[in-house]
Amino acid sequence: xxxxxxxxxxxxxxxxxxxxxxxxxxxxxxxxxxxxxxxxxxxxxxxxxxxxxxxxxxxxxxxxxxxxxxxxxxxxxxxxxxxxxxxxxxxxxxxxxxxxxxxxxxxxxxxx
Amino acid sequence: xxxxxxxxxxxxxxxxxxxxxxxxxxxxxxxxxxxxxxxxxxxxxxxxxxxxxxxxxxxxxxxxxxxxxxxxxxxxxxxxxxxxxxxxxxxxxxxxxxxxxxxxxxxxxxxxx
Numbered sequence: 001x002x003x004x005x006x007x008x009x010x011x012x013x014x015x016x017x018x019x020x021x022x023x024x025x026x027x028x029x030x031x032x033x034x035x036x037x038x039x040x041x042x043x044x045x046x047x048x049x050x051x052x053x054x055x056x057x058x059x060x061x062x063x064x065x066x067x068x069x070x071x072x073x074x075x076x077x078x079x080x081x082x083x084x085x086x087x088x089x090x091x092x093x094x095x096x097x098x099x100x101x102x103x104x105x106x107x108x109x110x111x112x
Numbered sequence: 113x114x115x116x117x118x119x120x121x122x123x124x125x126x127x128x129x130x131x132x133x134x135x136x137x138x139x140x141x142x143x144x145x146x147x148x149x150x151x152x153x154x155x156x157x158x159x160x161x162x163x164x165x166x167x168x169x170x171x172x173x174x175x176x177x178x179x180x181x182x183x184x185x186x187x188x189x190x191x192x193x194x195x196x197x198x199x200x201x202x203x204x205x206x207x208x209x210x211x212x213x214x215x216x217x218x219x220x221x222x223x224x225x
Contacts, residue, residue, distance in 0.1 A: 004155070033212075040217065041215075041217055042116070042199055042201070042215025042216050042217050042218055043156065043199075043213075043215050044215070045212045045213065048212065056212060091155050091156075093155075099143070099144050099146075099161050099203065100146075100158055100161060101146075101158070101213060102158060103148075103155030103156045103157070103158075104155050105153070105154055105155050106154070106155050108153075
């Protein structure tokens with residue numbers, strides 16, 4: 001079974017620029033999550049999708065972050081405009097059951 | 113507010129020296145407690161899910177246990193390849209974190225040959 005794919009793996013941008021991350025989930029896994037992991041911290045949930053719909057986006061900074069899930073499969077997370085404090089690893093995770101989540105390798109974002 | 117605290121922050125062991133990692137939690141209605149392993153530059157890798165106090169699960173040199181307030185990850189006779197950051201997370205049944213994973217900061221384990 002193929003794992004969760006994410007791209008790009010690394011991105012360096014200047015503050016106030018925009019950036020987008022892409023996630024291709026495990027086939028058949030209906031639930032998709034985006035997490036932000038700041039260095040030295042555990043992952044923090046940004047948004048959860050169930051198929052095409054948003055289940056929870058309470059911790060997503062909606063003034064600058066947006067996310068969508070296309071046809072219940074791939075997903076993109078966008079930041080516009082980026083701030084220095086957005087420097088982190090952005091992780092995409094999938095689950096088939098409500099319990100076990102499987103993570104992709106992440107995208108490391110550096111905002112200068 | 114649901115919360116997870118892991119200790120120690122870092123642990124250095126000699127190969128073969130057994131030890132335990134601690135995960136203390138407060139959650140409104142525990143649906144599950146999860147252990148993940150994270151290697152540098154990679155996403156967390158799922159290890160175990162524990163659902164109720166008294167439950168234990170094992171995988172190779174790792175054994176996870178759960179009480180009503182904390183979980184332990186016991187590492188028996190560790191090898192250098194066990195070096196990684198171990199993350200604990202809880203999933204609650206109620207409130208703002210319902211269905212979502214709340215992670216601790218992790219314990220960074222280093223095993224020297």
